[in-house]
Amino acid sequence: MTRLTKIQGGAVPLPIDNLDTDQIMPKQFLRVIDKAGLDDGLLYDLRFDEHGSPRSDCVLNQRRYAGARILIGGANFGCGSSREHAVWGLQQYGFQAVIAPSFAEIFYSNAMNNRLLLVQLERDAIDTLTRSAIASPNASLSIDLEQQTVTSSSGERYAYPIGARHKRMVIEGMDTVDLTLDSIAAIEAFERSHFVRHPWARVM
Template identity: 60%
Template structure:
């Protein structure tokens, strides 16, 4: 996976408090059995009217923000149900980060596990960022992941905290599996100790499969 030492791009203002995952990814887009095609459903009921026509005044339908990589949200962003599709939809639509005063807890950890950066800034700083970008001047904003600083288009700097695990995943280009495999030796050592102390708990999968195959052959 790509390493993310910094994220630079146009930021779109969407300062709606309590924007829940049902709004971020409506239920009608959860019918697939894989992760594909979710960009179309992102914020669908806000982007389109009941006839499927684009709402011209909605921020992501405006030319200045169509290619935005960063979303500036309101408080309690991503509250509601635990659907991971909300994170996948944001990523498939090109978003690499969200900046907001606070997040729904499950959404926050879903985002961290999928390498979608969530930045927490105080409400007054969020308001200042929104004022800078809401006029659609298309000026980029930069999030320095290493330094944990947001650089606004006008040059303002806003520091933020980032859990060490999430930062490592972003900077080193690791997903959850990659993070786990970093501890492969320790996991293997634990398994060996456990099986040595509890040999009865170890399952010989090849032997078990062979016994099952033999049993099925006998029953035919």
């Protein structure tokens, strides 16, 4: 898989704290047996009214944010149930990264396992980026995955933390199965040495 080292594009401001996975991907869109079509359900109740008409006050329905690759969210983004469909829906809609002050733990793991980059920044930085995205919708952000930085079109730069394992997963496009297979030689070597030391533990 092609290495992903930079994400650059417009940003959608959605500063809603505790936006849960039930809101990100409502239950009626979980009936599919594959990942197709989940972009239609993304944040459905925010995007559409009870008649199915687009809400004009929703940023995702505003043409100035069309094609954005980055979502700027609020604290505890992705809380709620563990549905992986929330991650798939964000990706199908076109988002490659979500920037927020904090993320729910299970959502964080699901996202990184599917190559959706989650960037955690301090609240002050999030507020600055949100105001910029509202004032200048055509402005873009650039995320350097190797340097772990977010740079705005006006020059502000913010460093973000990420564990070495998750960083590699996103850059190389690996999931947890890939990581296990990548370590198969070390696993087999451990197994051999273990049974040399403890031969009675081997099941014949």
